[in-house]
Amino acid sequence: MMDGAGWHQDVSELKNISILKLPPYSPELNPIERIWRxxxxxxxxxxxxxxxxxxxxxxxxxxxxxxAEKDKLCSLVACEWALL
Structure with a gap:
């Protein structure tokens, strides 16, 4: 997932990666934002x-x-909508 930040690398050349672009201003969709919260x-x-x-x-x-709380961490970063 990419949130469109300018400092993220362009990975379009990598054939084995699928990019899911997040809509602008959507911290609720970015797993790291849930961890920070x-x-x-x-x-x-x-x-x-x-x-x-x-x-x-x-x-x-x-x-x-x-x-150390693996279940808690997994629940924070799980994105049901991002399953391919």
């Missing part, structure tokens, strides 16, 4: 950090906790 709601919002190192540490801890 989950991390912000459960681990990263309403916090104060003393510096960049603490921010990175909190982000890594939140990500590792989410990855």
């Amino acid at each position: 989950q991390l912000k709601q459960t681990s990263l919002s309403n916090r104060c950090y003393k510096g960049y190192g603490q921010i990175v540490e909190a982000g890594c801890a939140a990500w590792n906790a989410l990855v």
